[in-house]
Amino acid sequence: MRNLVKQIHISKRTELPWYKAWAIRGVAILLALVACALVTMLLTGENPISIYITIFEGAFGTARRTWITAQDLAILLGISLAVTPAFKMRFWNIGAEGQVLIGGLATAACMICLADTLSNGMVILCMILASVLAGALWGFLPAFFKAKWNTNETLFTLMMNYIATQLAAYYIIVWEVPKGSGKIGIINQSTEVGWLPQIGNQYLLSIVVVVILTGFMYLYLSRSKHGYEIAVVGESQRTASYAGIKVDRVIIRTMVLSGAICGLMGLLLVGSINHTLTTTVVDNRGFTAVMVSWMAKFNPIVMVFTSLLLVVLSRGASEISSTFGLNHSFADILTGIIIFFIIGSEFFITYRINLRKSVEKEA
Amino acid sequence: MKKLLALLLTVVMLLALVACGGNNGNSAGNNAGNTGSNNTSDNAGAEDTSGDTAASDIKVGFIFLHDENSTYDLNFINGAKAACETLGITDYVLKTNVPEGQECYDAAADLADDGCDIIFADSFGHEDFMIQAAKEFPDVQFCHSTGTKAHTEGLDNYHNAFASIYEGRYLAGIAAGMKLNEMIEDGTITADQAKIGYVGAFTYAEVVSGYTSFFLGARSVCPSATMEVTFTGSWYDETAEKEGAQKLINNGCALISQHADSMGAPTACELAGVPNVSYNGSTISACPNTYIISSRIDWAPYYEYAISAVMNGTSIDADWTGTLSTGSVVLTDLNTDVAAEGTQEAIDEAMAALEAGTLHVFDTSTFTVGGETLTSYMADVDTDADYTPDTEAISDGYFHESEYRSAPYFDLRIDGITLLDEAY
Numbered sequence: 001m002r003n004l005v006k007q008i009h010i011s012k013r014t015e016l017p018w019y020k021a022w023a024i025r026g027v028a029i030l031l032a033l034v035a036c037a038l039v040t041m042l043l044t045g046e047n048p049i050s051i052y053i054t055i056f057e058g059a060f061g062t063a064r065r066t067w068i069t070a071q072d073l074a075i076l077l078g079i080s081l082a083v084t085p086a087f088k089m090r091f092w093n094i095g096a097e098g099q100v101l102i103g104g105l106a107t108a109a110c111m112i113c114l115a116d117t118l119s120n121g122m123v124i125l126c127m128i129l130a131s132v133l134a135g136a137l138w139g140f141l142p143a144f145f146k147a148k149w150n151t152n153e154t155l156f157t158l159m160m161n162y163i164a165t166q167l168a169a170y171y172i173i174v175w176e177v178p179k180g181s182g183k184i185g186i187i188n189q190s191t192e193v194g195w196l197p198q199i200g201n202q203y204l205l206s207i208v209v210v211v212i213l214t215g216f217m218y219l220y221l222s223r224s225k226h227g228y229e230i231a232v233v234g235e236s237q238r239t240a241s242y243a244g245i246k247v248d249r250v251i252i253r254t255m256v257l258s259g260a261i262c263g264l265m266g267l268l269l270v271g272s273i274n275h276t277l278t279t280t281v282v283d284n285r286g287f288t289a290v291m292v293s294w295m296a297k298f299n300p301i302v303m304v305f306t307s308l309l310l311v312v313l314s315r316g317a318s319e320i321s322s323t324f325g326l327n328h329s330f331a332d333i334l335t336g337i338i339i340f341f342i343i344g345s346e347f348f349i350t351y352r353i354n355l356r357k358s359v360e361k362e363a
Numbered sequence: 364m365k366k367l368l369a370l371l372l373t374v375v376m377l378l379a380l381v382a383c384g385g386n387n388g389n390s391a392g393n394n395a396g397n398t399g400s401n402n403t404s405d406n407a408g409a410e411d412t413s414g415d416t417a418a419s420d421i422k423v424g425f426i427f428l429h430d431e432n433s434t435y436d437l438n439f440i441n442g443a444k445a446a447c448e449t450l451g452i453t454d455y456v457l458k459t460n461v462p463e464g465q466e467c468y469d470a471a472a473d474l475a476d477d478g479c480d481i482i483f484a485d486s487f488g489h490e491d492f493m494i495q496a497a498k499e500f501p502d503v504q505f506c507h508s509t510g511t512k513a514h515t516e517g518l519d520n521y522h523n524a525f526a527s528i529y530e531g532r533y534l535a536g537i538a539a540g541m542k543l544n545e546m547i548e549d550g551t552i553t554a555d556q557a558k559i560g561y562v563g564a565f566t567y568a569e570v571v572s573g574y575t576s577f578f579l580g581a582r583s584v585c586p587s588a589t590m591e592v593t594f595t596g597s598w599y600d601e602t603a604e605k606e607g608a609q610k611l612i613n614n615g616c617a618l619i620s621q622h623a624d625s626m627g628a629p630t631a632c633e634l635a636g637v638p639n640v641s642y643n644g645s646t647i648s649a650c651p652n653t654y655i656i657s658s659r660i661d662w663a664p665y666y667e668y669a670i671s672a673v674m675n676g677t678s679i680d681a682d683w684t685g686t687l688s689t690g691s692v693v694l695t696d697l698n699t700d701v702a703a704e705g706t707q708e709a710i711d712e713a714m715a716a717l718e719a720g721t722l723h724v725f726d727t728s729t730f731t732v733g734g735e736t737l738t739s740y741m742a743d744v745d746t747d748a749d750y751t752p753d754t755e756a757i758s759d760g761y762f763h764e765s766e767y768r769s770a771p772y773f774d775l776r777i778d779g780i781t782l783l784d785e786a787y
Contacts, residue, residue, distance in 0.1 A: 179566070179774075180566040180570070183488045275465075318458065
């Protein structure tokens with residue numbers, strides 16, 4: 001055994017050409033599909049090919065499904081874009097869940113409380129402002145404490161999630177209909193006050209907003225002075241200070257931006273998609289976004305594909321469970337296997353494994 | 364910048380391609396679905412001459428909040444499968460884990476796209492999204508269990524259903540009262556200590572109606588019974604329900620029942636050795652030493668009724684209330700090891716009286732509110748944001764529950780029941 005370990009030598013690769021890196025990733029995905037097929041056959045006895053076809057049909061089987069997939073993709077991608085600048089700065093913001101939810105809560109508050117007093121246009125304007133400000137505040141607080149007193153941002157942003165959830169739970173009971181039910185129901189269902197306008201169909205607005213956001217974030221991170229400062233702070237805070245970058249300001253500014261974009265996603269979720277508020281409206285996408293962003297190495301364009309992968313898998317999951325009578329957990333197992341392989345492939349892209357010839361040992 | 368544009372365009376093109384590909388596949392599926400529904404409507408039009416649509420031409424969709432791991436949804440899923448089997452329906456789709464948001468509309472619309480003739484949803488929060496789908500697909504029937512809006516919404520294809528589960532609770536309450544009597548006779552507790560504990564979810568009328576009918580059933584056989592109620596603020600929170608039950612046991616409650624969907628309260632009772640009356644189904648396997656009886660709604664009769672209506676081309680009631688006689692309200696598994704002697708006979712007697720109409724659960728002579736016997740009460744039957752009372756519910760000496768709409772609206776706080784908290 002010891003001999004075997006000694007025969008394997010791991011070294012860091014020099015930069016791989018892009019096509020080689022993508023070839024490794026492609027092989028990883030193929031291997032993942034094979035592993036999933038084996039697991040499927042062993043555990044369920046179903047034909048893996050028909051499972052894959054069902055996943056695809058669940059995501060793209062009808063025009064409506066394709067639109068919903070695109071909309072889900074937009075929301076997950078939007079939240080992932082929001083957390084990315086902070087991650088690039090090595091600020092571990094795991095509070096996107098709460099930042100989106102608080103934006104959604106602010107949106108719902110405007111829709112419910114202002115519907116009788118203001119015109120529809122004014123209500124929507126208030127919703128936009130309130131959601132962005134609420135999200136920004138949820139991003140500002142942990143950043144301010146980090147910048148001033150070096151508090152741990154991971155714990156801080158995590159705690160802010162619970163505060164947002166409890167606030168939402170409290171206001172849901174204030175606004176519940178009928179009394180005691182713990183549900184708000186669709187807000188302004190008859191008047192549609194505060195419903196964001198539909199462009200084309202009910203799905204397109206979120207998609208357009210996020211397409212614009214993706215372009216903006218790509219340019220912001222790769223072409224702007226702010227983006228450069230974020231990268232430098234991420235590499236080394238000391239270097240940044242030495243270069244005359246005000247680190248505290250960059251941290252706070254970036255987190256306010258992160259939070260504001262999350263707030264905007266809350267606006268889309270409540271004002272355009274659901275028209276109601278529940279404590280689970282974000283559906284853990286604040287955490288999934290962390291994975292999307294990491295898997296794409298903080299590149300907004302690559303994030304389109306990583307979030308597409310996760311959305312297709314999760315949309316396919318419900319189709320598998322109704323077509324084959326398998327529990328949702330089975331689809332989660334497949335998703336886990338695929339992600340394991342994709343993340344694992346990064347190891348082989350970064351490192352090289354050399355097999356030493358063991359001649360000397362034998363000698 | 365050019366690179367970015369090119370990439371964006373590629374993505375858009377890919378999406379468009381995929382959307383078109385999807386469309387083609389879809390139109391084929393839709394055609395198949397349409398032929399099915401055309402048949403249905405043809406037959407429906409010709410109902411008085413030719414008759415019924417075959418079971419094989421009907422497609423049914425079901426939407427559930429969780430999957431079979433939730434006792435609440437399992438009860439619905441079993442009902443759905445049983446009804447389809449009885450009617451010989453082979454083409455049905457079960458969609459589980461559908462949240463109470465836009466996803467419910469998406470699921471309903473997807474089922475309608477898929478050619479379903481009738482679609483059911485099982486959770487209260489699905490209602491508005493089912494209504495939204497019902498407006499978009501006028502040829503498809505949408506049936507929603509536990510909802511409150513069908514009778515005011517005025518849509519021909521949107522329906523509510525519930526069952527007179529308060530009668531089942533009353534009967535289960537009799538089993539509880541008998542147990543308390545036995546404990547008093549044993550000397551385990553004095554008559555003054557005959558206190559029942561109840562773990563509720565929210566202060567919602569459905570829960571209030573449930574614990575009040577349970578209490579009235581218990582007090583009908585054990586006159587000194589009192590009750591304490593605590594609320595968890597969630598329909599499914601195992602920890603909160605367990606802690607709630609534990610708190611009630613610590614307060615000296617001699618028997619526990621609950622209206623929430625987890626095993627929290629029954630488990631706490633089994634650990635503490637306190638008798639428990641369950642809900643949604645038997646918990647005897649997990650709690651053999653404390654479980655007495657359980658009341659539940661059997662949804663199969665409603666599913667059979669509504670699907671048959673579609674097959675026969677007849678209309679479905681806007682509000683359908685299942686009863687003891689439709690087989691919708693059932694008591695399961697009386698545990699004779701724990702229940703007091705004579706419980707089954709007492710239940711049978713009361714059940715016969717309820718079915719005959721000689722006994723009413725909310726008989727105003729059996730309870731007081733603020734020390735007064737009620738002769739009039741305006742209930743909030745038509746749902747609105749201000750909870751405006753709109754319908755006189757008391758006449759002929761009793762509160763008419765589940766008559767003006769299927770979902771419960773009894774929300775009186777009667778004397779003898781103490782609410783420990785009303786935060787939810």
